[in-house]
Structure formats: structure tokens, C-alpha cells
Amino acid sequence: MSNQLGPIDVTCDAPAYSVVRACRCLGISAPEDVRWCQLSHFLSQPDAATGLFHFLGWENILGRVPGERTCSCGERLPVLERVAFTFSTGREETYMLGQCRRCGTVFWEEG
DSSP: OGGGSOOOOOOOOSOOHHHHHHGGGGTOSSTTTSOEEEHHHHHHSOOGGGSTTGGGTHHHHTTOOTTOOBOTTSSBOOOOEEEEEEOTTSOEEEEEEEEOTTTOOEEEEEO
């Protein structure tokens, strides 16, 4: 039966694991256990709020600005802060990071 199954396509939208692990020191809650979304990828996806009940004005009921992008859980997107990581090799990389207050998703962008 296992030969009938094809390969599984897995997409990882997180930075290098060394960066994820180091984020615990920055105050990111459970960085190895939460969803990571590169902000540019997340924003390029269709907005879930334009679904079936959009015409009822859920944004107004929930106190959101119409058209404002939110996390998948409905919370406002977090403000991203610039963080520089220095690796043991001396290489330095800068990222913009923020974590959703409600579901814990970490949004990031190289920067």
C-alpha cells in the first residue's frame, strides 16, 4: 500500500532553524512550536475576510477598519521589529519579527 502513495509536498515558511531557536531569547513565545509566516507570502494570499459573510460587515462588528489585513485568527497583524542575528561565523542577518497576540503566529521578513 505504501508504494501507492506519492511524495508529500511540504512547504516551510520559516527562516533557518537557528534563527527560530534564538527567537526564544527575544521574547517570542514557543518559537519552535508555533506557525511562522513570511509577511510578504501571507499578504499575497487572498484575504479570508472576503468570504461568505463579508457582506454582513463583520469587520465593523468586530471593531476593525474595513480592508485592514488581519492574522488568520482575526487579530490585527503585529508590528514587526528589526532584529539582527550574529552567527558564530561572524555573519550577520537582519529580520523583521512580530508575534500575533492571539494565536502566536510569528510573522517575519528579511530586512
